[in-house]
Amino acid sequence: MFEYYIENLEILKENSHFRNIKNFSGKDEKYIYFNNKKLINLSSNNYLGFADNKQITEEFLEFAGDKYSFGSASARLLTGTLPVYKELEKLISDLFHKESTLLFNSGYHANVGINSSLTSKGDVIFSDKLNHASIIDGMRLSESKFFRYPHNNMQALEKLLIRERKNFKNAVIVSESVFSMDGDIADIQKLVELKEKYNCMLILDEAHAFGVFGQNGLGVTETLGLTDKIDLIIGTFGKSIASMGAFATGNKPMIDYLINKARSFIFSTALPPVNIAFSKWIIENKLPYTFNKRMNMLKIGQKAGSQSHIIPLIIGENKEAVDICEILYNNGYFTLPIRPPTVPEGTSRIRISLTTEINEKELFDAISLAKQGR
Ligand SMILES: Cc1ncc(COP(=O)(O)O)c(C=O)c1O
Structure with missing residues (x-):
């Protein structure tokens, strides 16, 4: 064997x-x-440069003292939600001017949970060919059909939409903003145009752009002034924020749906409160000065x-x-x-x-x- x-x-x-x-x-x-x-x-x-930075660690520990524990010991829907989780979710919603936000344990959890649950039988997902493995894995778990369009090729995507959109009920277009392995940026303006023209939802993963792009570090959509046009924005805390975890921010029905359907959210122990507090502290106290x-x-x-x-x-x-x-x-x-x-x-x-x-x-x-x- x-x-x-x-x-x-x-x-x-x-x-x-x-x-x-x-x-x-x-x-x-x-x-x-x-x-x-x-x-x-x-x-x-x-x-x-926030990770492995002694001064930042010391400052945070001085702020945090013994306020936050090192284990949540429960999934969010059981006994795993303390005030700091809701505070971080509210902070993200306020920054992005979105109705609601849900934290996930990592970007991987977020993408798997979202792409497997937001669509189901009779629906369709259109995904950039170079999207991250977590998006692909989510689509594979979904009951919906998915198509992968050639990387950043908006003409090919539109052709696909013309051919396939009519055959399905709900449709999602999913892309990264800054692509993790190529460093190039999706044509977000065009993605918005296409999602509106063909009645799709648009999900954008800003994992590598959150904390880097935009006046407030919110990502490429902030630079372009398109944040309000994206149905669901995903960001991670494990990269620029030097912490762990991820968020999805969007309208309330979509977030409520994820709370009820995203299995990677439902069936996993929540991140430690101290970790949530650290993400929030970095976003409030360090990110604005970068x-x-x-x-x-x-x-x-x-x-x-x-x-x-x-x-x-x-x-x-x-x-x-x-x-x-x-x-x-x-x-x-x-x-x-x-x-x-x-x-x-x-x-x-x-x-x-x-x-x-x-x-x-x-x-x-x-x-x-x-x-x-x-
Ligand atoms: C585009 C993209 N999304 C999601 C993830 C996963 O995020 P995490 O490391 O928080 O699981 C990555 C990780 O490298 C990524 O590149």
Whole structure:
């Protein structure tokens, strides 16, 4: 029986697909410590440098004292809802000017729960081909039919809508705003136009944009002034906010429906109160003062040819991507090769993600090292 696993792991190794968990000895805002080396971390979602920041930890602990416990010991619908959960939900609703918000334990929980439950038999979901695995997994669990349109191809999406929309009752279009592996941005204006024209709901996952884009860090929809046009906005707290968890914000019937139907919400213990309090504290006390740093980070990303702070260096073959990471490692940079199935076959890459702590010189030195390695 175990031979099956051993053989398949061998195949993964032969194709440079094998994944293993690395043991880091430490991290701070900019560096990661590995094998007794101090490396600039170009693979973190710690976009605002809030994670592993001693001063922030100390400030929070001083604020929090012993007010919040380290375990909720219950799902939200049982005994797992204390005031701080509702306060964070209200804060998000107020920021986005939405009627209601629901917290999830992670972005993965949010996307699986939402995409599996908002539509059912006789309904349809139209999803960008490069949407995150959690969106795909949610759709797979849904009883509705789903179609994946070519990445960011609005013409192809419209063709699909013309052909298929009439065959279904309810329809949802789902997309990321900043795409996690490519760093490009969805054509949100066009998605809004299409959702209105073809009577669909629009769900937008701002996981990588929440905390980065917009005057108040709400995401790309804030930059574009389109927040009110999106039926459900998802954001996560595990990246810019340096915490854990996620939210979905929208109108009250949709949120009430999720409370009743999203199984990843219903059947899982709520996050610890201290964690919810930390997310809320960061959003209220730290995020508002990041505008200049965030804009500078985005400017550096744009100089490197990206639309965002995520810069993909597309390499192609798995082995070559692994080798280039090794070169970067030997020169003081930590990066990771991103390989199928996370990205399409033949597009293995090094995904550089900027944080506000990384400067232009460090980025461009890393890029030129990667180019020399090819
Ligand atoms: C677009 C997108 N959505 C959702 C998630 C999952 O979020 P979390 O890490 O909070 O589960 C990710 C994670 O990397 C992501 O890239």
